Amino acid sequence: xxxxxxxxxxxxxxxxxxxxxxxxxxxxxxxxxxxxxxxxxxxxxxxxxxxxxxxxxxxxxxxxxxxxxxxxxxxxxxxxxxxxxxxxxxxxxxxxxxxxxxxxxxxxxxxxxxxxxxxxxxxxxxxxxxxxxxxxxxxxxxxxxxxxxxxxxxxxxxxxxxxxxxxxxxxxxxxxxxxxxxxxxxxxxxxxxxxxxxxxxxx
Amino acid sequence: xxxxxxxxxxxxxxxxxxxxxxxxxxxxxxxxxxxxxxxxxxxxxxxxxxxxxxxxxxxxxxxxxxxxxxxxxxxxxxxxxxxxxxxxxxxxxxxxxxxxxxxxxxxxxxxxxxxxxxxxxxxxxxxxxxxxxxxxxxxxxxxxxxxxxxxxxxxxxxxxxxxxxxxxxxxxxxxxxxxxxxxxxxxxxxxxxxxxxxxxxxx
DNA sequence: CCTACCGATCGGTAGG
DNA sequence: CCTACCGATCGGTAGG
Numbered sequence: 001x002x003x004x005x006x007x008x009x010x011x012x013x014x015x016x017x018x019x020x021x022x023x024x025x026x027x028x029x030x031x032x033x034x035x036x037x038x039x040x041x042x043x044x045x046x047x048x049x050x051x052x053x054x055x056x057x058x059x060x061x062x063x064x065x066x067x068x069x070x071x072x073x074x075x076x077x078x079x080x081x082x083x084x085x086x087x088x089x090x091x092x093x094x095x096x097x098x099x100x101x102x103x104x105x106x107x108x109x110x111x112x113x114x115x116x117x118x119x120x121x122x123x124x125x126x127x128x129x130x131x132x133x134x135x136x137x138x139x140x141x142x143x144x145x146x147x148x149x150x151x152x153x154x155x156x157x158x159x160x161x162x163x164x165x166x167x168x169x170x171x172x173x174x175x176x177x178x179x180x181x182x183x184x185x186x187x188x189x190x191x192x193x194x195x196x197x198x199x200x201x202x203x
Numbered sequence: 204x205x206x207x208x209x210x211x212x213x214x215x216x217x218x219x220x221x222x223x224x225x226x227x228x229x230x231x232x233x234x235x236x237x238x239x240x241x242x243x244x245x246x247x248x249x250x251x252x253x254x255x256x257x258x259x260x261x262x263x264x265x266x267x268x269x270x271x272x273x274x275x276x277x278x279x280x281x282x283x284x285x286x287x288x289x290x291x292x293x294x295x296x297x298x299x300x301x302x303x304x305x306x307x308x309x310x311x312x313x314x315x316x317x318x319x320x321x322x323x324x325x326x327x328x329x330x331x332x333x334x335x336x337x338x339x340x341x342x343x344x345x346x347x348x349x350x351x352x353x354x355x356x357x358x359x360x361x362x363x364x365x366x367x368x369x370x371x372x373x374x375x376x377x378x379x380x381x382x383x384x385x386x387x388x389x390x391x392x393x394x395x396x397x398x399x400x401x402x403x404x405x406x
Numbered sequence: 407c408c409t410a411c412c413g414a415t416c417g418g419t420a421g422g
Numbered sequence: 423c424c425t426a427c428c429g430a431t432c433g434g435t436a437g438g
């Protein structure tokens with residue numbers, strides 16, 4: 001992996017953990033093992049590095065979307081895969097979820113634009129399938145399609161972003177072993193999937 | 204209002220908007236109209252100010268809990284008030300929701316402790332009522348009570364924390380007037396309440 | 407509560 | 423003249 005990618009990977013991890021303002025260029029450089037100026041050679045400013053990190057996440061999102069839509073919209077039986085696909089995408093790299101959760105709080109205006117440009121077409125398409133499901137009585141008539149999809153996305157992102165913290169609270173806060181913690185996390189994700197499915201399907 | 208409260212109020216607003224690391228003591232002092240050193244007279248460190256802000260939110264939460272539990276658990280008809288009560292509490296002061304959403308990301312260990320100490324007894328009590336509802340067939344048998352309540356809390360906090368951003372994305376990103384924006388926000392909160400109710404009640 | 411400061415560290419740029 | 427960096431240091435500001 002070249003320097004530029006290594007720097008972006010380290011920044012992703014640190015921004016996800018401590019937030020943009022909580023990370024210095026020096027700490028990113030140290031974690032890669034280069035001088036701070038090397039970092040500023042590849043990215044002209046800290047802000048440019050932030051955009052590169054975010055863009056890398058969104059690029060992965062855009063690459064994954066077609067297959068996700070295929071899984072969600074091919075046949076009624078597969079439609080409930082909506083939440084599973086989202087959970088799988090974000091749980092595959094929890095830093096992705098944490099970066100987006102932070103971006104939503106830190107940069108509401110930029111994120112607003114990203115939501116409208118990258119996410120809205122996808123939301124509208126899934127909403128169209130929900131409306132078809134409502135016509136044939138498969139989906140509850142009182143579901144607000146666009147609002148529902150957005151709630152599912154937000155719930156998946158924030159749940160995965162805070163899953164370790166939440167799972168510990170759920171299991172009582174004691175020092176559980178890794179096996180036990182992973183089981184509690186899986187149980188919590190299973191309830192998320194059950195909730196979003198039950199809130200959607202009439203039968 | 205005394206200086207100490209004014210400082211805490213200004214810090215709450217700024218921490219909620221920019222995050223703890225994104226706010227300098229000087230910027231808090233400026234927004235109150237005092238010297239930075241005045242602030243350090245009332246709160247010995249930035250970290251002490253952070254704890255005071257968080258403690259003030261939790262104090263309000265603990266004061267509100269008894270009435271909320273009363274509303275939620277008195278009779279089956281009122282049980283669905285769970286989400287409404289939570290939405291009302293956090294929507295009444297959105298900085299509360301944003302502070303908790305940030306705290307969850309920034310200080311997972313401290314927040315873990317707070318969740319276990321302040322929230323878990325409440326979650327266990329509500330879960331007990333859910334289990335009674337399951338026995339009489341009022342509530343879906345496959346609901347995971349503790350996990351469900353935790354999901355509702357997280358969903359309400361993050362939805363209210365990001366409601367302005369989300370509502371703009373939902374209405375298309377154009378420059379909607381204040382009236383239109385508030386309507387979209389209410390519509391989105393209504394779907395949240397519908398989702399959590401439908402995911403719970405069998406009939 | 408304020409004036410006057412501190413050790414250190416911030417994001418960013420210089421020449422080579 | 424280019425690339426991929428380095429050691430040193432810029433003007434300002436951080437928390438205390």
